[in-house]
Structure formats: structure tokens, C-alpha cells
Amino acid sequence: MLDPNTLTLPENASLFTRLNLALKILKVIKGNEGNPVYGQTLNACLDYNVYESLAQRLQSSAYWRRMLSERPSLESRNLDLDALERLPEGTLGHAYARYFRDNKISPFETTLEIKNDIDFIAKRYRETHDLLHLVTGYGTDVMGEMELQAYALGNLGIRTAALIVLVGTVGQLKDRQSGVDSSEYMRRVWAAYHRGRASPLFLDFWFEDHWETPVATLSASLCAPATQLH
Template sequence: MSDPNTLSLPDNASLFTRLRVARQCLEVLKDDPTNPTCGQLINICLDLNVYASLAQQLRRSEEGRRMLSERPSLQGKELDLDALERLPEGTLGHGFARYFRDNKISPFETTLELKNDIDFIGKRYRETHDLLHVLTGYATDVMGEMELQAYALGNLGIHTAKLILLFSAVEHFKAPQSGVGRSEFLRRVGAAYRRGRASQQFLGFRFEHHWETPVATLSARLCAPAQRMN
């Protein structure tokens, strides 16, 4: 198995190099699925062009250029969950802190060096995953995770999400989980994808400036309404 401490992606890496590093990361993630370095590195390997396009879009606005310059962080070491949880119930900060407490998980952390805007975009995408659970209402079970991947695919065009959805669909069709049949799985994933496409792009939003804003307000601002499932 590859040593995650030695894995890196050279500047201006070719497609072949990116695929090689991605394969090495997959070897690590099979035994260590929460490895923060490989988790971010495989995203950059597969979504380098997507992240480059997103960075270019951010540079078109003053706020986007400020974000790329300041590179705000939502890593666990930057978050005071106790303080956020003391905010009024219904606010983003309170809901975000409760999300981690209720699911018994910790905020995203990585040791990967940010060498350029693309690295920052990859990190920001990983950091906002848990915030999207709070805003979209998608659960943290297998079905909810796939809905969120489909939402991110529709909203940003993330290639990694395609791979995860394809793998999950194959596994689900072999052995449906959580009482969700094949047709419902496809219907819910499709609805989440369309919702993501219809929603405001979330990656350039400064969530850390809105801890005291109600979740309902931010959800209405950033997310298209969820499709009702019959």
C-alpha cells in the first residue's frame, strides 16, 4: 500500500500522473477511508480542471478575488464548536455544531499544503460538505450521502461525485440498503442532481460570516426547493 505521507501532486501534472496518484490514493482510502490527505488529493487529481474553472469564475468578482486572496478556512482547528453551539437554535452556527455532536463526527482536517488557488478550491469543497448537509437537509446515511453527492455534481460538476455515485449505484443494485429500492434510489439521486443545478453555486459563499443567520434563511437563499417524493 502507498504511504500517504509521501504522496503529492506535482505542479502542472499530466493526466497520466494525476490518474497514477489517484490510484495510489484509492489504495490508501480502501483501508483508511477518512485519510484527510488522500481524500483531498484524489479530489484534486480527478477534478483539477473543474477546480481551475471554479477559481477562474471566482476571480471575476471582487468578493471572489478576496476569497482566493484570504483563503478562509473551515477546518476543525479554526472552529469553536462550543461557541457555535451557544448561538440561538436555528442559526447556522448552532445547527453546524449540533450536526457534529449528533453524528459523533469531527470537522474536516487536512495537512495538505495549499500551493495555489486550485488546492484552496479543493480544500474548500471538502470543508463545505458538512455545511451542505445542514443547508440541504440531506441525511448522513448512505442514501443521504448519495443525494448530497448528486447535488454537488449538479451544482459544480464534480467528477469525483460521478465516481462515487456510479460505485454506490452498482453496490446498491446488488444489495439495496436502508429499505430504498432501485427506482427510489434513482429518483432521489436524480431529484438531488436537478436541485443542485437549480441552486446558487455554494463554493464562493462565505459561510463563516453567517453563523448567526438562520439556517432557513440561508437554505432559501442558496438552495432550490427540494422536490417532494411521493
């Protein structure tokens, strides 16, 4: 068993090093998919070049330049869920706090050191996962998770998301793990992928500045309409 606290991806690691570490993580991550160190390290191993490309694409965004300068955090220690839950019902903050209470989970947390912009992008992608559930409307069941991963693949080209969708699809074809029939599963995953492609990139969005904004408003501005892509 790999010790999550000893997992480090060397800066400017070669493709061989990244793939070798990714394979080691894949052997132990099953049943521990929520581990933030495993998840973030695997994401960085597979998506290093994707993040480099995204960083270049986002350089024209003033929000992104500010984000790289300030490196905001949505980790558990930087959130006050009690205060967010007191915001009006329907706002992002209230929905976000209720999301964690209702699912009996805690916000993202990691012990990995953020040494460069690539590390920050990997972390930002991971810690916005739960917010994306809210703004996209995809559930937290198996089907909803596959839809969200397909959305992220379409929106950002994330290879980790592609791997998760692939594994999930194999499970669906073998055991119908999503709870829906295979034709419905494929239709919904495909629709989510195209919805992600049709939506603006979300990585430079400052969710922290919009706790009082209605979720419906954010969904309309950040996501292409789902109903038009089914």
C-alpha cells in the same frame, strides 16, 4: 498501504500523473473514506481541470476574489464549536456544532500544504461538505450521502462526486446499500442532481460570516427548492 503524509500532487502535473496517483488512492481508500489527505488528493487528481474552470467562472465574484486573497479555513483548529453551540437554536453555527456532536465526528482537518488556488479550491470543497448537509437537508446515511454527492455533481461538475455516485449506485443495485428500493434511490439521486444544477454555485459563499443566520434562510438562498424537483 500508501502513507497519507507522503502523498503529493506535483504542481502542473500531467493527466497521466494525476490518473496514476488517483488509481493508487482508490486501491486503499475503501474503509478509510474519511481520510482528509486521501480525499483531498483524490479530489485534486480527478478535478484539477474542473477547479481551473470554476476559478475562471468565479473571478467575477467579489466574494471569490476576497476568498482567494484571504484563504479562510473551516478546519477544526479554526473553529470554536463550544461558542457556536451557544448560538440560538436554528442558526447555522448552532446546527453546525450539534451536527458534529450528534454524529460523534470532528470537523475537517488536513496536513496538505495549500500552494496555489487549485489546492485551496480542493480544500474548500472538502471542508464545506458538512455545511452542505445542513443547508441542503440531505442526511448523513448512505442515501443522504449519495444525494449530496449528486447535488455537488450537478452544482459544480465534480468528477469525484460522479465516481462516488457511480460506485454507490452499483452497491445499491447489488446489495440495496441505501436502505430504500432502487426506483426510490434513482429518483432521489436524479432529483438531487437537478437541484444542484438549478442552485447557485456555493464555493464563494462565506459561511464563516453567517453563523448567526438561520439555516432555513441560507437554504432558501443557496439551494433550489427540493420539493419542486422530485
